[in-house]
Amino acid sequence: MVNGAAAALRADGLTHRFGKRFALTEVSFEVGTGELIAVIGPNGAGKTTLLSVLAGVLTPAAGSVELPAAGGSAERPSSRTVGWVPQQPALYSKLSVAENLRLFARLERVPDPEASVALMLEQSGLAGRAGDQVKDLSGGNQQRVNIAIGLLSGPRVLLLDEPSSALDPRQRARLWEFIAGLSEHGTSVVYSTHDVLEAQHHADRVLALDEGRLVFSGASEAMDWSY
Amino acid sequence: MRWLLAKDLRILRRSPVLLGTLVIYPVVIALLIGFAISNPPGRPRVAVYSGVQTGHGTIAFGSQRVSLAKYANQLYRSIQPLHAGSPQQALADVRDGRALAALIIPADIDQQIQQLIESGTGNPTVQIVLNSRNPLERDLAKQAIQARVDDVQTAVSRQLVKLVIVDLQKVLSGGSVSFLGHTIHLLGLRGIRAIVQSTIASLPPGSKQRPALQQVADFANVAIDGLALAGPGIGGVTTPLTVHESDISGSTTPASSYAVAIAAVVLLMFVTLLLAAGMLALERSENAYRRLVRGLVRPELLLAEKVGLASACALAMVLATSALISIFVPLDWGRFELWVVALAVAGVAFAALGVAVGALARDVSIASLLAFLISLPVAFVALVPSSAISGGLNTALGVISFVFPFRAALEAVSNAFTGSEPAIGLPLLHLMGLALVFSMLARIALLRFGER
Numbered sequence: 001m002v003n004g005a006a007a008a009l010r011a012d013g014l015t016h017r018f019g020k021r022f023a024l025t026e027v028s029f030e031v032g033t034g035e036l037i038a039v040i041g042p043n044g045a046g047k048t049t050l051l052s053v054l055a056g057v058l059t060p061a062a063g064s065v066e067l068p069a070a071g072g073s074a075e076r077p078s079s080r081t082v083g084w085v086p087q088q089p090a091l092y093s094k095l096s097v098a099e100n101l102r103l104f105a106r107l108e109r110v111p112d113p114e115a116s117v118a119l120m121l122e123q124s125g126l127a128g129r130a131g132d133q134v135k136d137l138s139g140g141n142q143q144r145v146n147i148a149i150g151l152l153s154g155p156r157v158l159l160l161d162e163p164s165s166a167l168d169p170r171q172r173a174r175l176w177e178f179i180a181g182l183s184e185h186g187t188s189v190v191y192s193t194h195d196v197l198e199a200q201h202h203a204d205r206v207l208a209l210d211e212g213r214l215v216f217s218g219a220s221e222a223m224d225w226s227y
Numbered sequence: 228m229r230w231l232l233a234k235d236l237r238i239l240r241r242s243p244v245l246l247g248t249l250v251i252y253p254v255v256i257a258l259l260i261g262f263a264i265s266n267p268p269g270r271p272r273v274a275v276y277s278g279v280q281t282g283h284g285t286i287a288f289g290s291q292r293v294s295l296a297k298y299a300n301q302l303y304r305s306i307q308p309l310h311a312g313s314p315q316q317a318l319a320d321v322r323d324g325r326a327l328a329a330l331i332i333p334a335d336i337d338q339q340i341q342q343l344i345e346s347g348t349g350n351p352t353v354q355i356v357l358n359s360r361n362p363l364e365r366d367l368a369k370q371a372i373q374a375r376v377d378d379v380q381t382a383v384s385r386q387l388v389k390l391v392i393v394d395l396q397k398v399l400s401g402g403s404v405s406f407l408g409h410t411i412h413l414l415g416l417r418g419i420r421a422i423v424q425s426t427i428a429s430l431p432p433g434s435k436q437r438p439a440l441q442q443v444a445d446f447a448n449v450a451i452d453g454l455a456l457a458g459p460g461i462g463g464v465t466t467p468l469t470v471h472e473s474d475i476s477g478s479t480t481p482a483s484s485y486a487v488a489i490a491a492v493v494l495l496m497f498v499t500l501l502l503a504a505g506m507l508a509l510e511r512s513e514n515a516y517r518r519l520v521r522g523l524v525r526p527e528l529l530l531a532e533k534v535g536l537a538s539a540c541a542l543a544m545v546l547a548t549s550a551l552i553s554i555f556v557p558l559d560w561g562r563f564e565l566w567v568v569a570l571a572v573a574g575v576a577f578a579a580l581g582v583a584v585g586a587l588a589r590d591v592s593i594a595s596l597l598a599f600l601i602s603l604p605v606a607f608v609a610l611v612p613s614s615a616i617s618g619g620l621n622t623a624l625g626v627i628s629f630v631f632p633f634r635a636a637l638e639a640v641s642n643a644f645t646g647s648e649p650a651i652g653l654p655l656l657h658l659m660g661l662a663l664v665f666s667m668l669a670r671i672a673l674l675r676f677g678e679r
Contacts, residue, residue, distance in 0.1 A: 057517050079522040090514040092234065094241045099234075106230045107523040133241075149518070 008033045008188040013063035023049040036183045038203035039192040045209040047192035055084035083150035087161040089142040093135035120148040140171030160191035271368035273306040274320035278334030302375035328368035329356040420447035488641035500598040503537035503581025508594035538574030569643035573636035576658040579665035586672035609634040
């Protein structure tokens with residue numbers, strides 16, 4: 001249980017290194033169902049590495065990531081259970097919004113790809129631009145498509161790597177509104193950010209990383225922000 | 228895999244510059260090669276001054292006469308003649324760029340040749356003046372004129388030798404010659420020998436004339452034997468060498484088919500390398516690679532998809548190009564299945580090299596540049612004739628050609644086009660091995676750069 005909610009994801013002793021440099025050192029935490037977690041830290045703290053390891057993009061040198069299941073069992077994260085949204089939009093710029101969504105829905109083997117595409121277009125507010133090529137979208141709309149792809153399979157946990165870094169204030173506001181809606185509907189969200197204000201206003205809990213070590217985990221109100 | 232293929236084809240379709248290049252490039256290559264192979268070098272424009280009067284220019288070889296006009300006509304078929312009124316005019320044509328060369332034939336050339344034939348003295352001379360501004364055009368003009376001048380020289384010497392042989396035959400066996408309007412019968416050495424031998428036989432055994440006559444008969448014998456051998460020997464001088472062509476590897480590839488094979492393999496190499504390298508690099512430059520290999524697609528399958536896409540597109544283009552080239556150069560369409568097999572396997576090998584390049588480069592433009600940088604020297608090295616370089620360098624270039632697919636592809640495709648030996652089995656095996664090695668290198672390169 002995390003803050004009264006059942007755990008959706010559990011990271012235990014995660015360690016990862018690039019060559020001789022340790023990017024993560026024994027990082028452990030849990031994410032509750034529907035919880036919104038901000039991972040903060042300076043450049044090189046290990047935020048992107050942590051999210052990549054949670055997503056299964058990187059294999060940790062030590063430690064494990066698992067999703068607790070009913071009856072005390074656990075399963076390893078997969079693209080179906082953990083959605084991953086990289087910092088740079090991972091989209092085909094010459095395909096339309098709908099074509100990108102349809103392609104990944106089919107590769108995800110979503111039971112009804114067309115229904116999932118329609119749902120994501122509606123949720124992301126891009127139904128009116130479904131036929132537009134991604135290269136013709138603004139950075140904010142590209143990020144929306146990027147997130148929508150991460151949500152195609154209806155994952156229990158969504159990982160977002162600095163989702164607002166390329167957006168203007170208005171686009172940011174819409175993004176956080178969208179993410180808050182996901183959290184309210186039971187999707188656990190873990191995102192990384194440089195922005196202290198974002199972490200203060202848009203997180204149930206904050207994880208602070210410094211040189212690959214978890215130095216704080218708790219409510220944003222309990223965080224010593226001068227640190 | 229079909230969704231990935233459909234996606235890549237859609238992206239290609241929406242890349243008009245790339246698609247246009249991929250369609251136009253082979254068509255242009257095909258037409259260039261076709262025209263180059265089917266058209267002989269152009270006829271150089273040559274200023275010609277001939278001082279020989281019309282109706283003159285005949286050389287007598289005994290009873291035979293040869294007209295220089297016959298050889299002049301042959302010359303005019305090899306060049307674009309620009310008739311000049313004087314030697315100075317011919318030189319001015321060259322100097323002013325109206326002609327690449329000038330050929331100046333003196334008025335008494337026939338008399339000079341006739342004198343050479345009859346007295347063995349003199350040095351018949353024609354003058355060739357070449358414009359040296361463009362070395363290639365200079366050589367072209369020189370070759371065209373020189374070839375015709377050589378024809379005249381050969382004709383004169385052949386007629387001269389024929390005349391000598393006829394005279395020798397008359398000395399040997401007798402005959403008739405015309406002299407001052409009278410026909411004179413020559414006895415010939417064989418006739419002389421017969422008369423002398425019958426005279427010796429009619430003399431008494433102790434006759435003092437016998438030894439002297441016997442000496443005459445012995446001389447006749449030696450002379451007959453010698454001259455009987457000399458005739459064919461002199462005749463052989465006109466064609467001193469008979470060249471019999473043969474090849475030790477069975478049938479050979481015609482030069483035109485080999486040129487088509489080179490064009491096909493160059494095209495195959497460029498298209499497959501660029502497409503495979505570019506499409507793999509695109510997955511990474513669009514940041515989609517990590518999303519794909521995160522449980523959606525195995526990296527090996529993604530590499531196979533790129534290899535399949537690039538080799539299939541290239542195969543279609545090369546076959547279309549070959550069909551175009553076959554308008555100019557006859558190709559054996561009965562061997563079409565073998566073309567497809569050879570081109571497909573070669574395409575897979577090139578595409579495997581392409582994905583290895585694409586795995587090293589994270590960006591499409593870098594991948595394209597790398598593909599060009601690799602393909603040009605690989606083709607060049609494979610096409611350098613082994614006889615043109617020293618042993619050590621030859622070995623080094625041989626190793627380079629062995630580890631890249633170009634030479635094996637050229638061998639397989641040219642053999643598939645013409646059915647020449649050795650068969651395509653060995654080069655195909657070589658190509659399959661290279662495809663496997665380069666695919667593994669691509670997989671390792673992706674791992675090396677932290678891309679799972």
